[in-house]
Amino acid sequence: MTQAIRHYLLCIQFFTRIPITGALAAWVGYSPAMLRASAGHFPGVGVLVGGLVAAFTAALLMLLPATGSAPLVAAALGTVFSVLLTGAFHEDGLADVADGLGGSYDRNRSLEIMKDSRVGAFGAIAVVLALLTKVVLLGLLGDVSAPLLVLALFVAHVVSRTWPLLTIRLLTHVGDAAGSKSKPLADQISLAALMTGFMWCLAAIVLTVYAQAATDFVSLDVSGADLLQALAHALVASLLAWVWMTRWLARRLGGFTGDCLGAIQQVCELAFYLGLALSL
Template identity: 70%
Template structure:
């Protein structure tokens, strides 16, 4: 348990702006081996980030005057808070990948561009479109169901932080590892660490499915529970498909991954999760509503 907590706090320290400083940071410690072990808790970081975004979104929807624009305002402020919580860590990776792979077809040149701290046209456009997609899709979910929007905001942050670990497992680290913050992650993630990450992910999905079933009063309706589970399964499948596309892109263009690739994959998987929820919500929400009659 001591190692579990230390590795989780190290993941928070590395992948969020949650303050782990002073005596707490001294107790946690740091080593490349510890950072590699903390990869198992990347989805656990999503629990905290997604949970805080979900709580803020719910509070705004309660406090804002009712109307068609309330979900849009809540989605925009919730998305802004997620950026504050992570310090735009993943958005920065998306921008670098878009600049590198969009700016050159040559592998070495693309990697060189990705190391440049300046943001080019491809990167700026990619981040702008990503944020726009998140806000629009979350607002759409909010117009369908407040609970769906809040639960989706939570689950997406957990699920989208799970699949990039498969990239670490399946692809080699490329680039100048000595200058890379992701160098400790260059080693293949262990099967045990991957199992822990999947448990974080599964726990989030069980939580949102159970909560939605309870809110819709369909706990004793087999058809309703199945429809509820199918709704989230579609979102997960869309997220996995998005990761598969990104993984294939990295393998073909870079023959491996960098830390920026992991951040870019998280962003695309998060958007795909919202899209899956939105696509499935129409037919499946009608089933859910019918199950409560």
């Protein structure tokens, strides 16, 4: 259990800007083997980030004037908060992948572009469109039901961080082994770590369903049965987005890089919101 806590805190340290410093960082420690073992806790980072963003958004919805624009404002500010929590880590991956695969059809040239820290036109457009789509979809969900917006934020952050683990398991890491900070994390994942990730995801979904069943979690506009069906559709939409992204990366790159995992997280999160909205 102590080792699992260390791995979880190391994953938080790697994927967020939440401070794990001083004596706590010394206790956690670091090694490439530990970072590799921590991969299974990536969805657990989603539990923390998603929980904080959901709580922040819920507070905004209570404090903002009860007008038709309130959900959209809360969605925009909640998105800003999520970017601050993660340091735009995954958005940066999306930008690099868009630049690399949009800038060249040659595999080696694409990988070279993805290593460049500068953001090109394809990357900038991809991030702008992703953030815009995220905000408007969340605003739409908030129009249906404010608690639904909060629920969607929490579950989507967890689910979208689960699918990349399957990519690590199925594809080969093709990034620069010497220069990639994600290489120790992403080059492989054990079956035990993969199961850990799915347990995080399952726990988050069960918690959400239980909260909905035990309380009046959604407004009268959305019944409990409709919500469960919509969640199932959102999960399927997110899964389909993962399948498409993984097949695309396999075809274009013959594998994946750390940036690709960030791009998968962003696309799967958007697909979750879209699936939920379409279902409702």
